[in-house]
């Protein structure tokens with residue numbers, strides 16, 4: 353029987369090219385519901401789709417199980433439990449194993465630029481002078497069908513070396529320099545579906561599409577031109593447990609076998625950006641020991657995860673977002689233990705992202721921002737990190753200088769900075785409550801940043817400059833969950849000295865006033881044309897939900913799914 357939903361969302365995939373109709377040539381059980389485009393057709397080939405479908409079929413139950421385990425862990429934390437080291441895997445933490453040697457091609461990772469997979473950004477990032485470019489399908493990308501598919505076209509052309517871009521307005525042509533950064537690709541997290549591709553009647557797992565299509569089209573060229581026989585290289589986000597790393601390891605082995613390349617060719621750096629994962633760093637490296645090139649301090653998602661993990665612990669509320677920096681004991685402990693763990697296992701310990709970006713129209717403010725970045729990078733290199741992230745090409749020289757001047761001409765500090773002192777860090781260090789005050793301005797800033805970020809995301813921009821800082825999905829999550837937490841527990845804004853409590857009434861007024869401020873700041877015309885009202889509705893709903901949503905972007909995703917020829921999918 354044909355369901356009403358099917359009637360609303362016609363399945364447009366045309367299985368046979370020979371039918372003469374325009375459509376994708378899909379293998380059995382695969383259904384493309386995204387727009388047809390001749391360029392996308394070259395990415396969504398029958399063989400590439402078969403490769404993705406095989407991955408989905410082999411791993412979907414493992415992924416579902418891992419997501420169920422996340423839910424179980426959440427129930428434990430919500431019942432008062434704390435994350436901690438697992439006694440069952442003590443033998444891994446205490447063992448004397450190391451990861452496979454780091455390939456020469458990625459030994460030096462002093463500065464890595466990150467950015468979405470938009471065409472001009474890809475060229476600029478590869479030309480930026482950074483050692484690595486992390487091309488992002490995750491925090492920095494709004495995963496619309498257009499963004500994703502164009503992203504794959506862009507990466508294919510980048511790996512081929514043929515990528516160009518003509519900026520018509522400025523009559524400027526972009527192309528690759530002779531010397532370019534090495535490419536890493538960050539697929540989405542395990543939790544996100546890709547609703548434009550169905551396999552056996554279900555939306556496929558988003559990260560298997562991101563990984564699968566990129567690997568399928570690029571592994572051979574990449575290994576020849578960039579990886580010196582290794583690769584492709586990946587960043588893996590938002591994992592909570594080593595069982596999730598084991599799935600990635602199995603995906604890599606499956607892909608290597610399919611391609612007929614040696615086990616250990618693919619390499620990946622895992623972001624430690626959830627609180628539960630900090631207790632699993634050895635275990636994660638162990639699972640990926642043939643494929644690892646280190647761990648990275650994904651500080652923004654980590655802060656988000658601290659709130660999420662402790663959503664039912666009113667004794668662990670965050671102070672203002674701007675006060676939760678790397679100087680907080682729990683954050684410093686996380687970075688120190690990550691460095692110790694990585695270097696003990698012979699791989700890179702990467703630093704994270706300072707949110708400052710260049711401020712073009714105010715040289716004094718620009719210098720202050722640059723100084724903050726330098727300070728953050730100095731802390732990282734002195735602590736023992738082997739490299740760091742930059743959000744903008746304008747920050748690369750400063751970051752490079754700090755790392756180069758403090759690493760004694762070596763490509764990394766893996767063997768020189770063991771940080772044995774960090775081996776004594778215990779659970780209390782990693783969970784210590786952040787210190788600081790809560791203010792009305794903190795509540796206001798969360799609200800206007802959260803709404804403006806979502807408004808951009810809904811119109812296709814996954815990373816944006818707001819108030820001279822880089823904002824992306826991870827930083828916006830902090831704004832959302834912090835508002836939710838303050839509302840849920842009716843916290844007192846103790847930094848203002850007025851004893852004001854956060855209530856629904858207060859929040860409602862703040863939302864109205866901040867919307868008015870946004871309108872003044874962006875101008876009436878842009879405000880009317882933009883998605884600010886929709887963003888406000890979504891953000892407000894999430895901040896006031898009785899039960900905290902796991903991810904801002906899961907809910908928001910329903911608004912950017914466009915099935916052909918019309919209509920929206922609701923998952």
Ligand SMILES: CC(=O)SCCNC(=O)CCNC(=O)[C@H](O)C(C)(C)COP(=O)(O)OP(=O)(O)OC[C@H]1O[C@@H](n2cnc3c(N)ncnc32)[C@H](O)[C@@H]1OP(=O)(O)O
Nearest residue numbers: 466467473476477491492652705743744815816817822826
């Ligand atoms: C928490 C995390 O996950 S962090 C990692 C994910 N987040 C990111 O990757 C954010 C990356 N950064 C960005 O997206 C951008 O820098 C933004 C949105 C913050 C600011 O971008 P813009 O407003 O375009 O910056 P601005 O106007 O100063 O850009 C100047 C030039 O630098 C380029 N540029 C800026 N950032 C980048 C970047 N990350 N990569 C490549 N090029 C960049 C712009 O394309 C522009 O190029 P052009 O002069 O040829 O036109």
Ligand SMILES: O=CC(=O)O
Nearest residue numbers: 650651652653826
């Ligand atoms: O992905 C990085 C983060 O800080 O989050």
Ligand SMILES: [Mg+2]
Nearest residue numbers: 491650653826
């Ligand atoms: Mg992140």
